[in-house]
Amino acid sequence: MKVNFFIGSSLIGMYAKCGDLVSSRKVFDKMTKKKLVTWNSMITVYAQSGLSHEAISIFNIMKEEGVKANNITLSGVLSACASLGALDIGKSVDEYALKNGLQKDIYVATALIDMYDKCGNVDHAFQVFENMPFKNIVTWNAMISAFAFNGRAKEAILLFNRMSVFT
Numbered sequence: 001m002k003v004n005f006f007i008g009s010s011l012i013g014m015y016a017k018c019g020d021l022v023s024s025r026k027v028f029d030k031m032t033k034k035k036l037v038t039w040n041s042m043i044t045v046y047a048q049s050g051l052s053h054e055a056i057s058i059f060n061i062m063k064e065e066g067v068k069a070n071n072i073t074l075s076g077v078l079s080a081c082a083s084l085g086a087l088d089i090g091k092s093v094d095e096y097a098l099k100n101g102l103q104k105d106i107y108v109a110t111a112l113i114d115m116y117d118k119c120g121n122v123d124h125a126f127q128v129f130e131n132m133p134f135k136n137i138v139t140w141n142a143m144i145s146a147f148a149f150n151g152r153a154k155e156a157i158l159l160f161n162r163m164s165v166f167t
Contacts, residue, residue: 117146
């Protein structure tokens with residue numbers, strides 16, 4: 001049975017809210033035409049449910065089918081990479097973001113900071129932070145936390161003080 005976009009998207013969301021990810025995936029797989037929002041829904045559902053490998057798998061299938069990711073897609077995939085500590089995959093997502101003009105998007109950049117932090121590469125997280133043209137409070141907090149959780153209290157305090165000048 002084929003499922004149309006509107007009904008399929010609604011069912012994916014409903015099943016996910018009920019915790020039935022198997023049914024969400026079945027509906028997703030039966031959809032003949034998947035729009036970006038559908039791909040993003042599955043990636044986000046898997047990432048938020050701790051099924052990070054599945055989130056990354058959906059992203060890879062999406063790319064194979066020629067669907068171009070957006071900032072929501074990459075944020076979800078980077079969250080999955082962070083959960084797994086999958087630095088190599090995270091770096092490839094970073095490269096994808098760079099090639100597609102999404103690396104400096106505030107949501108993608110913040111997700112990159114989080115991913116590099118959780119994968120133990122705080123210096124690269126800081127490099128992403130410094131290259132961001134705009135930062136919000138979430139971004140500042142992500143970088144301050146990255147320093148703090150990695151035993152770099154002095155840098156966390158210095159960045160906190162710098163934040164008060166910029167915000």
